[in-house]
Amino acid sequence: MRGDAPTLAEIARAAGVSTPTVSKVLNGRSDVAPATRARVEELLHQHGYRRRAAGPPSRLFDLVFHELESAWAMEVIRGVENVARQEKLNVVLSEAADRHSPGQSWVDGVLARRPTGVVLVLSDLDAAQRAQLGSREIPFVVLDPAGDPADGVPAVGTNNWHGGLNATRHLIELGHRRIGIIGGPSRMLCSRARLDGYRAALETAGLPVDPKLVREGDFHTEAGYSAGRDLLSLPQRPTAVFAGNDLQALGVYEAARELGLTIPDDLSVVGFDDLPLARWVGPPLTTVRQPLVAMAETAARLALQLGRGERPASTRVDLATSLVIRHSTAPPRLLAPSV
Missing domain, CATH: 3.40.50.2300 (Response regulator)
Known part of the structure; x- marks a missing residue:
């Protein structure tokens, strides 16, 4: 294979498949055998393939939750929606079903949708998934990461x-x-x-x-x-x-x-x-x-900046917390016998 950026035909020859098959893998089509998909993805990653311009990405923004069932999630949705509304984007919600990273079916859907950006909440992508999104130039940011994100993974959290x-x-x-x-x-x-x-x-x-x-x-x-x-x-x-x-x-x-x-x-x-x-x-x-709404807004804007090819001052952002004192705390009185 040549030293410069490979073509789809060259990737196809190296994988022993047709050029349309490589195109299906790039576009997240489901009608490709898992072993073939894995072989093609490995070659795409190995040779640093980046999709040639094929028109602008869709006017969609993907928001992926570790689990989606609380008022906490609603605050995050509100923040992403604020940015999406300003950018005239529609938000696609997904749930990772208590997994540390979303499954392959979600990745295939994202590759097919080609969203403008992705925010993952309390979850992350594994190395293979990061490579898949990277080869299609789909930017992503992890919000409130469950673990320490890998080097180079953009993330927004709080102190x-x-x-x-x-x-x-x-x-x-x-x-x-x-x-x-x-x-x-x-x-x-x-x-x-x-x-x-x-x-x-x-x-x-x-x-x-x-x-x-x-x-x-x-x-x-x-x-x-x-x-x-x-x-x-x-x-x-x-x-x-x-x-x-x-x-x-x-x-x-x-x-x-x-x-x-x-x-x-x-x-x-x-x-x-x-x-x-x-x-x-x-x-x-x-x-x-x-500041959940602000955190979500920051993550969404960071993903959009990366998608535009901009270089943010930092791709790791931690927002400040503050104590709000109301009426559920007071000095202790003499401790009564155990209940």
Whole structure:
């Protein structure tokens, strides 16, 4: 094969297939045998093939969620929609079905749609999928990455460690000394960072990190309820809980109610995200504001910049968090006997 950029015919000869077959692979057609597709994709990647200009991309923007079922997701959708509306794009929503990366059927659909850009939420592409999108010049950005993105992968997140630090420090400054935490899944980068911030605040204040007060959740209300019941039933229960996100905080609210505890008189609770519902629960929730709409807007604009061939100042962006103090936190009163 020549040293310069290969043609489709050259890729086809090297793969032992016809030029139309290579074209089908490039366009995400499903009527190609998996082994043939893999062989062609490997050659495209090996020779750094980039699609020649074949007209502008479609007026579509792909938004892919790890899972799509909460108010958290609605905030992200709102941010991407804001940018899409300005750019006169339509948004295609997909769900990775709890996988770390979307499946091959999604990749085939993206190759066929040729969207203007892609944002993946709490998920990422594996090396082969990145190569596939790269060879078709489809830009993508990871939003709130579940793990540490590979080198060169554009990503937008938030300062989770600082948020966890501020949430815990607020409770310490109120006088709490037994502070529980219900984190998210340990495989997620944001969960580990919030837990590390919690630990750092305790250690800085000279307080021990008691493993009995640490629980792992899954960022859903049911996990907050279950872990909250567990923590609040300890012989020496915590006087405060950092719930890790707002949905888990709602679960802690219900656990406290069932155990006859009043918030914030008997228990202080802090969440994370500052979803719209945080203002309307009773009492209104003290929480760490994660700028979800701004994060989504930033990720969408970054993908569009990359698609236009621009060179952004940075392809790794972390937005700041801030503590929003409402009525779910207060100084602890004398701890009553265990419930």
